[in-house]
Amino acid sequence: xxxxxxxxxxxxxxxxxxxxxxxxxxxxxxxxxxxxxxxxxxxxxxxxxxxxxxxxxxxxxxxxxxxxxxxxxxxxxxxxxxxxxxxxxxxxxxxxxxxxxxxxxxxxxxxxxxxxxxxxxxxxxxxxxxxxxxxxxxx
Numbered sequence: 001x002x003x004x005x006x007x008x009x010x011x012x013x014x015x016x017x018x019x020x021x022x023x024x025x026x027x028x029x030x031x032x033x034x035x036x037x038x039x040x041x042x043x044x045x046x047x048x049x050x051x052x053x054x055x056x057x058x059x060x061x062x063x064x065x066x067x068x069x070x071x072x073x074x075x076x077x078x079x080x081x082x083x084x085x086x087x088x089x090x091x092x093x094x095x096x097x098x099x100x101x102x103x104x105x106x107x108x109x110x111x112x113x114x115x116x117x118x119x120x121x122x123x124x125x126x127x128x129x130x131x132x133x134x135x136x137x138x139x
Contacts, residue, residue: 003040007033095119 001009010033019026090101096117106112111122 003043004037007036007040010036091121091123093117093119093121 014029014033019029021027021030086103088101088103089107090099091112092099093114093116096114096119098114098116100112100114100116100121102112110124111120113120
């Protein structure tokens with residue numbers, strides 16, 4: 001039972017009790033039920049507005065998802081082509097012990113700066129195994 005139905009029940013109950021609306025108690029009960037009736041109507045109006053806003057947000061969300069698909073699918077396709085050609089390497093920083101990923105450009109330089117703590121790491125390219133090679137070793 002909703003708020004409006006409960007207020008209607010209270011109104012019917014008051015009528016059934018045959019309260020004298022000119023008495024102090026009757027005036028009080030009538031005023032309380034009138035206020036409750038107004039509150040119930042406001043709640044119904046707000047509930048309807050919230051539903052409309054929710055429906056509007058669903059439409060906007062769907063539209064945004066379509067735009068994201070258009071924008072990011074194109075980038076993903078380009079990235080997939082680059083990823084197929086690019087080998088990724090990994091090492092653990094001796095300072096912060098976080099794993100660092102980098103490509104062949106850094107491997108050729110023989111040095112990388114840890115993006116986590118800023119430590120300068122120098123290495124020999126022969127010490128690294130690509131993630132692709134590691135995945136093959138695990139299988």
